[in-house]
Amino acid sequence: MTWHVAIKKSKMKPGKKKMLTVAKKLVLLGQMGEEFFATEALCRHMRWPLAYGAKVKDDCIRCPLHQTTHRIDTGEMVEWSPFPLFPPYGKLVGKLSKQKDLKIYQTRVNNGNIEVKIE
Numbered sequence: 001m002t003w004h005v006a007i008k009k010s011k012m013k014p015g016k017k018k019m020l021t022v023a024k025k026l027v028l029l030g031q032m033g034e035e036f037f038a039t040e041a042l043c044r045h046m047r048w049p050l051a052y053g054a055k056v057k058d059d060c061i062r063c064p065l066h067q068t069t070h071r072i073d074t075g076e077m078v079e080w081s082p083f084p085l086f087p088p089y090g091k092l093v094g095k096l097s098k099q100k101d102l103k104i105y106q107t108r109v110n111n112g113n114i115e116v117k118i119e
């Protein structure tokens with residue numbers, strides 16, 4: 001695992017999310033308060049880019065499409081494709097792919113840059 005520069009810290013601000021390519025991996029980089037987090041960039045359900053509309057709340061990230069939710073500290077799946085509830089389309093499309101955790105990457109600030117640890 002190696003640290004890779006993702007972006008200058010000055011380009012981020014609280015609440016911001018960016019999709020970046022870091023060491024040939026698509027990564028979602030986000031900021032909550034003064035903390036940064038990084039996950040794989042595409043939803044585990046049907047590969048929606050989480051930088052576009054995902055909500056971060058209560059230490060979880062929720063995809064806007066069918067509202068699949070994962071913890072941003074561990075990547076653990078919390079809820080799989082629950083939306084919409086009626087008709088139960090969300091549950092049906094949820095069966096189109098296997099339930100998986102979201103990959104999480106470590107982040108750090110170094111020399112004014114945000115770095116992400118990637119193998």
Ligand code: FES
Pocket residue numbers: 043044045046047048063064065066067068081
């Ligand atoms: S694509 Fe993200 S929940 Fe379906």
